[in-house]
Amino acid sequence: MSESPAFSIQTRGLNLWYGDFQALKEVTVDIKHGRITSLIGPSGCGKTTLLRCFNRVNERYGYVTTKGEIRLLGKNIYDPDVSLIELRKSVGMVFQRPNPLPISVYENVVFGLRIHSPRSALKRPLLDEAVEKALTEVGLWDDLKDRLRHKATELQLEQQQKLCIARLLPLKPEIILMDEPCSALDVEGTRAIEELMFELKGRYTIVIVTHNMAQARRASDECIFMLLGELMEHTRTEDLFLNPKHPKTAEYIEGRYG
Ligand SMILES: Nc1ncnc2c1ncn2[C@@H]1O[C@H](COP(=O)(O)OP(=O)(O)OP(=O)(O)O)[C@@H](O)[C@H]1O
Ligand SMILES: [Mg+2]
Numbered sequence: 001m002s003e004s005p006a007f008s009i010q011t012r013g014l015n016l017w018y019g020d021f022q023a024l025k026e027v028t029v030d031i032k033h034g035r036i037t038s039l040i041g042p043s044g045c046g047k048t049t050l051l052r053c054f055n056r057v058n059e060r061y062g063y064v065t066t067k068g069e070i071r072l073l074g075k076n077i078y079d080p081d082v083s084l085i086e087l088r089k090s091v092g093m094v095f096q097r098p099n100p101l102p103i104s105v106y107e108n109v110v111f112g113l114r115i116h117s118p119r120s121a122l123k124r125p126l127l128d129e130a131v132e133k134a135l136t137e138v139g140l141w142d143d144l145k146d147r148l149r150h151k152a153t154e155l156q157l158e159q160q161q162k163l164c165i166a167r168l169l170p171l172k173p174e175i176i177l178m179d180e181p182c183s184a185l186d187v188e189g190t191r192a193i194e195e196l197m198f199e200l201k202g203r204y205t206i207v208i209v210t211h212n213m214a215q216a217r218r219a220s221d222e223c224i225f226m227l228l229g230e231l232m233e234h235t236r237t238e239d240l241f242l243n244p245k246h247p248k249t250a251e252y253i254e255g256r257y258g
Helices: 047-053 084-090 105-116 124-137 157-166 187-200 213-219 237-242 247-253
Strands: 007-018 021-032 036-040 064-072 091-094 175-179 205-209 222-227 230-236
Touching (some): 021 230, 036 047, 047 205, 157 187, 213 237
Antiparallel strands (some): 007 021
């Protein structure tokens, strides 16, 4: 785990069914370490489903079956010795609507630590340090350092979304998954989250689902275009937008369907 492989996430022939319905078909992809990769494609094409495979969250539905391989940092996440708790610590997730817990800013940031850490790691100075570090990393420390005891759900939406990213960081994730993280935010909030993604890139591998083509173009290094559960095209963002290989990609990015 200490080496730094070229790819954080690799799938081979990944298939997923919700009951009888096949939502992912033979998806083979290599997602680069430390980069921002966008998942794009029309509604229902399987973006969220693919994202949720990477931390095995789909499995909470009893009627989901998968076939194929997923490797995170070289390790098969379906191996029997893989701990789901460890997996979900190293693969954090952020959702469409900011979902901080209705407790204080401070307690939101240390929530994961309180669940996952031994008592010795929960001493007050260590928690204080973790809070300052995480809030600094997402650019919230100056704004919130005097409001750590305020209820997180009363913050502005942009701050709430940044806080949802901050609360992943004390668990030292390798990968951050973002499912349309800006769809509840205004233009300013969207820009702030994109700037934060740039700050975080390098230290973390970021995979973002977005319907916003301008955002995919601005914010990501690589783009994956999906259609009806299949991966149609995966390339550098610039190439995907300037020189799409697949006619369906071209039609989608031109806004002809979706
Ligand atoms: N929990 C579920 N149970 C059954 N079918 C599901 C479930 N979640 C998704 N699906 C189906 O799987 C397909 C892919 O859905 P998914 O949510 O992954 O698409 P998406 O690309 O994220 O779409 P959107 O852009 O609308 O968010 C869709 O046909 C959807 O109806
Ligand atoms: Mg979705």
